[in-house]
Amino acid sequence: MGISGTIIPMENKVTEKPATRSFSATMLAVAWSFIGLRRKKDFDQDVGGLNPLYVLFAGLAGTAIFVGSLIAIVHFVVP
Secondary structure, eight states, X not given: OOTTXXXXXXXXXXXXXXXXXXXXXXXXXXXXXXXTOOOHHHHHHHHHHOOHHHHHHHHHHHHHHHHHHHHHHHHHHOO
C-alpha cells in the first residue's frame, strides 16, 4: 500500500532465484579466483549462484593443494 492507503500495482517482473551451481562449478570458480583471472560475465553469474558452503570447502581444498604443492617443490629442490 502507498502512503495514502492506495494499492500500488506491482510490475510483472519475474523474480527468479538463480540456480545454484554444482560443487565442480564452484571448484572451477574458486580456482580462477586463486589465480585472479575471471571474466566479468562469469563473476556476475557466480555472485548469485554459488553455495557459500561449497565456496568454503573449495577454498580450503584449494589452499591445501597449493600449500602441499609448495612443500613438495621445496622438498625436491632442497636436499
